[in-house]
Structure formats: structure tokens, C-alpha cells
Amino acid sequence: MEKANIEIERFKKKAMYYKKALNLCPDARILEVFNIISVLDGYVKDNELDKSSLCIVDLMSGDGYLTKYLHKAGFRNIHSFEACNEMSFNSENYNNSGIKLYSIPEILEIEKIICNLKPQIVISLASFHHLIIHDKQEPKKVNTIESLNLQEKVIDICMRNLDDNGLLLITDIYDNVESIEEYITSIPFWNTFDSSKLLYNTLNETEISTIKKSKNQSNFNSIIDEKFTKYSFRRNPSINWFRQIVDKQTSIGHSDFAINRSLIEYIKSNYIYRFSTFACPWVFDNKGHLKNFLLNKFGFSIDDNSIISDNEVLKEADAINGITDIQNNRVLFxxxxxxxxxxKTETIYKKKTNKKRTVFILLLLLLILVINIVMNLSFKLYNKELIAITNSLSLLLLGYLLPEAFSFISKTIFNQK
Structure with missing residues (x-):
């Protein structure tokens, strides 16, 4: 990410422990993935796209965590990019599966490849905050101006190589709530049909049924806050965990340049955007698994003489993030x-609205036709002036519906070919 490669070196040191954590509890972070795939499936459905051929770039894919779940959810054209070889997964295990792994020397090199892919989706899960430049005089300190510039460059690369109707989706930790709250909007896409199937290894039938009923991401947040977690996600436990515990209590530390007001302002000034915050508690079979996961994933296990004891890690985790007991000894972090x-365009957000409008107009037209037929058949209800009005309305509504019908027929014939 820079000549010193401080972030890459940090990942090299913790790669073995990070992978150990994910192997121990592979589905712990499933609610992060659930949100992403629910949004992607909503986008696919609303825009009538072919899920299996949709070209997706998984940016800074790490050990392939998200890539593997995208494949499980039915996506079959996935291109994963990673700069740290020690973190990468073995793509040979996914031969002929539609997954391709690219090893890049540094992040800005992605343009040479994605310019030929023209992806419809570019995703970054919990990795964008690692796009940072460290201060030359004080290497442990993040240079915020240069880091912001780097993140803006990566966004610009992705956006100019994105399909015209595509999405760049950045899912990551964010700065204090007060500074970004005014930018929060609704996320227009949501479909839990396939994403809910991924929950069966961690949640029970009742829990899945409750989550599956969520109508949108905001509704999902309400369900999680009310039924599943000790503290509201609005406390922003993730950033507090990193800055108060991981960075201060491990030798490897944790630098970040989280999603912040300056970056959102840049995005808002240059692109069409939607922004939200959401709850995604991690799910563990028991408290022992939670403890081992935290110790390995966040670098506590790397230290021979740990700054903080194992039990203190759990204590801090409960104080900052909240550890919630649920059925069968399971816990949520x-x-x-x-x-x-x-x-690039607002059009992708309007497809669903257009569908609802078309259905409404079709129902209205049917109602008018029924009224017209009844008036023509009934001597008592016959009204020449009213029939003339309903005829005019019918023609007006047909004028709107016919282009929609021709468009649908054309798409159907084209897809069959």
C-alpha cells in the first residue's frame, strides 16, 4: 500500500493466527455476510440480472472469507484480489468453480486487471480501513491526508472501471457516529431468500425465521437490537474495540483509517451514494470459542508475554462490545x-419503484375496464359521459403500459437467444 508496506508486514505476522481463528469458527461472522448477500440479491432481483454470470470483484479478499460465501450463495463469476500472499487462500481448491485469485504487489495495480473485467459489483469487506499511509517521521502514526488520498484513488479506479449499472460496495468499520450520522440513508436493496440459507450452521430455526422476515436492512437492525444483543450497535463497539483494546493491548497493534466524514464528503461530491450502519454480532458455540477466536484473530496470541491476560480480554470484550448469552450455551459478540x-446512475435504484408503479397502473386499468363493462351491460348504470372518461383513462394507462410490455417481451426473447 506504500513503500514501507507497514500494513502488509503486520498482516504477514498475524496471518497464521488470523486463519487459525477463522478455521476454528468459520461461520462466526455470518451476519456480516448475510447483510452483503441480502443487498446483492436484492440488487440482482430488482434489476433482473443473472446471478451466476454477474461479474464480482472481491477487493482485498484476505483468506477468501467473503469469496467463499458468495460462491455458496450462487455467484459464479468472482475475481478476488489480495496483496498479502500469507493471507491469501489457495485458489486451486476452487478450480472450475468460477473463482479466480489475483496476487497484486500493491492496491493501485488493480486497474490493470479490472479494466478488462468491467465488473458489475466491486466489494470490500472489512479491509478498506487498511488502505493507509503511515507517517514518514513517525511510522506508527497514520498520515490522514495521504491515507484519505489513497482511499479516494482506489474508489476512483473502481468507479471508472465499473459497469454503467454496477455497484461499488464498501462494508467497513466507521468513525464516531456523531460525525457521519447526517449521511445515513436507506439501503434500497434487500432479499433474504438465499442469504438466510447461510445461517443454518450458527442460528436455530426460530432465530432464522425472525431474521428472514426483515423487510430491509433498517428493519434487520431493529430485530438484532431488540432480540439478540446486549448493547445497541449504535454504540459503535467495533471501532472502540480496535482503538481501545487491540491497538493498545497487543504488540502488533491495529492502525486504521475508518470510514469517516471526509471520505463520505468526497463520495457525495463525485458519485451517487447510499450509506448505512448495521448490526452484525458474531455468533459462537460457546464462550471458549469466542475467547480463542478473539485471541487469535486480533493478535493477542502472537505475544509471548501478553500485555493483557486471556480472561481480561473477555472482560473487556463484554464491557465494550457486549457478550450476550443465547440458547444452547451459544454467545454473541x-x-x-x-x-x-x-x-454511476440513479436508475438502478428506481427499478423496484417502476415495477410497483406498473403493477398499480395495471390494477387500476383492470378496475376501469370492469367498471366500463358493468356500465355497458347495465341499463340503470349506463352513463355516456362517464364511459367516455373511462375510455380516455384506459387509453392513457395503456400508453404507459405498452412500452413496458414491449420491453419485457424483448428482454425475454433476447435472454432465450
Whole structure:
């Protein structure tokens, strides 16, 4: 990410422990993935796209965590990019599966590849905050101006190589709530049909049924806050965990340049965007698994003489993030992320609205036709002036519906060919 490669070196040191954590509890972070895939499936459905051929770039894919779940959810054209070889997954295990792994020397090199892909979706899960430049005089300190510039460059690369109706989706930790609250919007896409199937390894039937009923991401947040977590995700436990515990209590530390007001302002000035924050608590079979996961994933296990004891890690986790007991000894660890969606056009957000409008007009036309037929058949209800009005309305509504019908027929014939 820079000549010193401080972030890459940090990942090299913790790669083995990070992978150990994810192997121990592979589905712990499933609610992060659930949100992403619910949004993607909503986008696919609303825009009538073919899920299996949709070209997706998984940016800074790490050990392939998101890539593997995208494949499980039915996506079959996935291109994963990673700069740290020690973190990468073995793509040979996914031969002929539609997954391709690219090893890049540094992040800005992605343009040489994605310019030929023209992806419809570019996703970054919990990795964008690692796009940072460290201060030359004080290497442990993040240079915020240069880091912001780097993140803006990566966004610009993705956006100029994105399909015209595509999405750049950045899911990551974010700065304090007060500074970004005014930018929060609704996320227009949501479909839990396939994403809910991924929950069966961690949640029970009742829990899945409750979550599956969520009508949108905001509704999902309400369900999680009310039924599943000790503290509201609005406390922003994720950023507090990193800055108060991981960075201060491990030798490897944790630098970040989280999603913040300056970056959102840049996005808002240059692209069409949607922005939200959401709850995604991690799910564990028991408290022992939670403890081992935290110790390995966040670098506590790397230290021979740990700054903080194992039990103190759990104590701090409960105080900052909240550890919630649920059925069968399982526990939830409070976690939250932001979701930023960038696009080139507003059209992709209006497809669903257009569908609802078409259905409404079709029903209205049918009602008018029924009224017209009844008036023509009934001597008592016959009204020449009213029939003339309903005839005019019918023609007006047909004028709107016919282009929609021709468009649908054309798409159907084209897809069959």
C-alpha cells in the first residue's frame, strides 16, 4: 500500500493466527455476510440480472472469507484480489468453480486487471480501513491526508472501471457516529431468500425465521437490537474495540483509517451514494470459542508475554462490545459495520419503484375496464359521459403500459437467444 508496506508486514505476522481463528469458527461472522448477500440479491432481483454470470470483484479478499460465501450463495463469476500472499487462500481448491485469485504487489495495480473485467459489483469487506499511509517521521502514526488520498484513488479506479449499472460496495468499520450520522440513508436493496440459507450452521430455526422476515436492512437492525444483543450497535463497539483494546493491548497493534466524514464528503461530491450502519454480532458455540477466536484473530496470541491476560480480554470484550448469552450455551459478540454503496446512475435504484408503479397502473386499468363493462351491460348504470372518461383513462394507462410490455417481451426473447 506504500513503500514501507507497514500494513502488509503486520498482516504477514498475524496471518497464521488470523486463519487459525477463522478455521476454528468459520461461520462466526455470518451476519456480516448475510447483510452483503441480502443487498446483492436484492440488487440482482430488482434489476433482473443473472446471478451466476454477474461479474464480482472481491477487493482485498484476505483468506477468501467473503469469496467463499458468495460462491455458496450462487455467484459464479468472482475475481478476488489480495496483496498479502500469507493471507491469501489457495485458489486451486476452487478450480472450475468460477473463482479466480489475483496476487497484486500493491492496491493501485488493480486497474490493470479490472479494466478488462468491467465488473458489475466491486466489494470490500472489512479491509478498506487498511488502505493507509503511515507517517514518514513517525511510522506508527497514520498520515490522514495521504491515507484519505489513497482511499479516494482506489474508489476512483473502481468507479471508472465499473459497469454503467454496477455497484461499488464498501462494508467497513466507521468513525464516531456523531460525525457521519447526517449521511445515513436507506439501503434500497434487500432479499433474504438465499442469504438466510447461510445461517443454518450458527442460528436455530426460530432465530432464522425472525431474521428472514426483515423487510430491509433498517428493519434487520431493529430485530438484532431488540432480540439478540446486549448493547445497541449504535454504540459503535467495533471501532472502540480496535482503538481501545487491540491497538493498545497487543504488540502488533491495529492502525486504521475508518470510514469517516471526509471520505463520505468526497463520495457525495463525485458519485451517487447510499450509506448505512448495521448490526452484525458474531455468533459462537460457546464462550471458549469466542475467547480463542478473539485471541487469535486480533493478535493477542502472537505475544509471548501478553500485555493483557486471556480472561481480561473477555472482560473487556463484554464491557465494550457486549457478550450476550443465547440458547444452547451459544454467545454473541457485539459488532457493527457501515455499508457505503456507490453507483454511476440513479436508475438502478428506481427499478423496484417502476415495477410497483406498473403493477398499480395495471390494477387500476383492470378496475376501469370492469367498471366500463358493468356500465355497458347495465341499463340503470349506463352513463355516456362517464364511459367516455373511462375510455380516455384506459387509453392513457395503456400508453404507459405498452412500452413496458414491449420491453419485457424483448428482454425475454433476447435472454432465450
Amino acid at each position: 457485539g459488532w457493527n459495520l457501515s455499508m457505503t454503496i456507490l453507483s
